[in-house]
Amino acid sequence: MTRGIPRAGARSGQLRRIAERRARAGRTAGQRPRAPLGARRPGHRPRAPERTGGAAGAGTGPAAGPEGWGQRAGLLALLLPGLTAVATLVFTWVSVTQVSEELTISEQGQIADRYDKAIERLNDGSANIRRGAIFSLQGIMEDSPRQQPAVIYDLSQYVRAHAAKKATSAEKAPDIQAALSVLGQRDPAHDGDRAIDLRGVQLADVDLKGADLSGALLAGAVFSRGNLEGTKLSGADLRGTALRRTVLHGADLSRANLYKTDLREADLTEADLRGADLTGAELAGAGLADVRVDGATEWTGAHRPEGDLPTATAVPVPPDRTTSTATPRSRGDAT
Numbered sequence: 001m002t003r004g005i006p007r008a009g010a011r012s013g014q015l016r017r018i019a020e021r022r023a024r025a026g027r028t029a030g031q032r033p034r035a036p037l038g039a040r041r042p043g044h045r046p047r048a049p050e051r052t053g054g055a056a057g058a059g060t061g062p063a064a065g066p067e068g069w070g071q072r073a074g075l076l077a078l079l080l081p082g083l084t085a086v087a088t089l090v091f092t093w094v095s096v097t098q099v100s101e102e103l104t105i106s107e108q109g110q111i112a113d114r115y116d117k118a119i120e121r122l123n124d125g126s127a128n129i130r131r132g133a134i135f136s137l138q139g140i141m142e143d144s145p146r147q148q149p150a151v152i153y154d155l156s157q158y159v160r161a162h163a164a165k166k167a168t169s170a171e172k173a174p175d176i177q178a179a180l181s182v183l184g185q186r187d188p189a190h191d192g193d194r195a196i197d198l199r200g201v202q203l204a205d206v207d208l209k210g211a212d213l214s215g216a217l218l219a220g221a222v223f224s225r226g227n228l229e230g231t232k233l234s235g236a237d238l239r240g241t242a243l244r245r246t247v248l249h250g251a252d253l254s255r256a257n258l259y260k261t262d263l264r265e266a267d268l269t270e271a272d273l274r275g276a277d278l279t280g281a282e283l284a285g286a287g288l289a290d291v292r293v294d295g296a297t298e299w300t301g302a303h304r305p306e307g308d309l310p311t312a313t314a315v316p317v318p319p320d321r322t323t324s325t326a327t328p329r330s331r332g333d334a335t
Contacts, residue, residue: 111144122158131175134158138182141190148186149194155179156197163203167222170206177206184211184231199237214252234272273310278302283309 114136121133137155141148159179162168170177180203183196196216206226214234222242229249239259247267255275265285275296283304295312302309 108144111140111147115140115147115150119154122154127173127175131178134175134178134182138185141182141186145187145190148190149192152183152186152191152194152196155183159183159198159201159203164200165202167202167204169204170226173203176203180206180208181211184208184213186212188212188214273297 118133118136118140121129121136124130124133134155137151141151159176163173163176168176170180180198196213198221199217200220201218202222204222204224204226206223208223208231209227210230211228212232213236214232216233216236218233218241219237219239220241221238223246224242224244226243226246228243228251229247230251231248232252233256234252235255236253237257238253238261239257240261241258242262243266244262245265246263248263248271249267250270251268252272253276254272256277258276258278258281260280260282261278262282263286264282267287268291269287270290270292272292274292274294276293277298279298280301281303283302284306286304288308288310291310293310293312297312299309
């Protein structure tokens with residue numbers, strides 16, 4: 001029998017038998033069985049299994065797990081002090097806010113107690129105790145500005161009740177003088193809509209030097225022989241007020257209503273009368289040297305035997321002061 005090229009079928013059977021023998025031998029030796037030779041195409045190499053290492057697969061494979069947890073633990077260790085500091089700050093802020101609110105409530109309660117006790121002592125029979133209550137109210141205004149309108153009302157009422165029925169000398173009424181001094185020394189920025197009301201008060205020899213009585217209601221009051229040097233009375237209602245022989249040197253009476261005010265022998269030297277209404281005022285013997293006036297200053301019917309009423313051009317207005325443009329008020333109108 002002549003030998004020739006073996007058939008394809010015979011060659012495949014031979015290869016399959018060789019592969020089976022190798023598989024049996026591998027199982028006997030505990031080796032991994034190899035793929036049959038016939039399953040591999042000529043020139044084709046089996047693809048190696050993909051590795052799971054690297055940054056993209058960190059923490060996903062068995063070998064990368066411990067390393068990933070270690071990185072997370074290190075990051076947490078770095079962030080922990082910062083997180084602790086933030087938590088401490090938040091806790092401190094909450095605590096401070098709570099303490100501040102509690103202190104505010106406590107202070108308000110203390111102010112209310114002080115106010116009630118001071119008002120109660122204002123009705124005491126001793127003038128010294130009443131004087132102490134007046135200064136207590138002054139402290140309340142300074143510690144709690146929101147109470148200032150109420151204190152102004154109480155002290156104004158106190159002065160009217162004790163000095164409105166008959167002429168009283170401030171030298172013989174230290175409690176009244178104290179009340180007026182406290183009113184004059186307040187901070188007007190906290191007055192709100194409350195004005196000092198001393199209408200009809202009769203108090204001679206009062207000392208209100210440098211006091212701030214701007215916008216005060218003083219109609220019909222008697223302050224004869226008083227010391228109001230440098231006192232601020234801008235916009236005050238002084239209709240019919242008795243200021244005879246009163247020192248008003250350098251006082252601010254701008255835009256004040258001085259209708260029929262008694263200013264006989266008063267010292268008005270360097271007083272500011274710009275925009276003031278002096279209609280029918282009594283000015284006999286009053287010192288008017290260097291007073292400041294403007295076109296809005298009203299002198300109609302003012303009684304001045306000397307006949308030397310100042311004019312708007314008599315004394316130039318200092319460059320650092322603005323000339324008032326207020327229009328004259330009608331007779332008897334309140335400020």
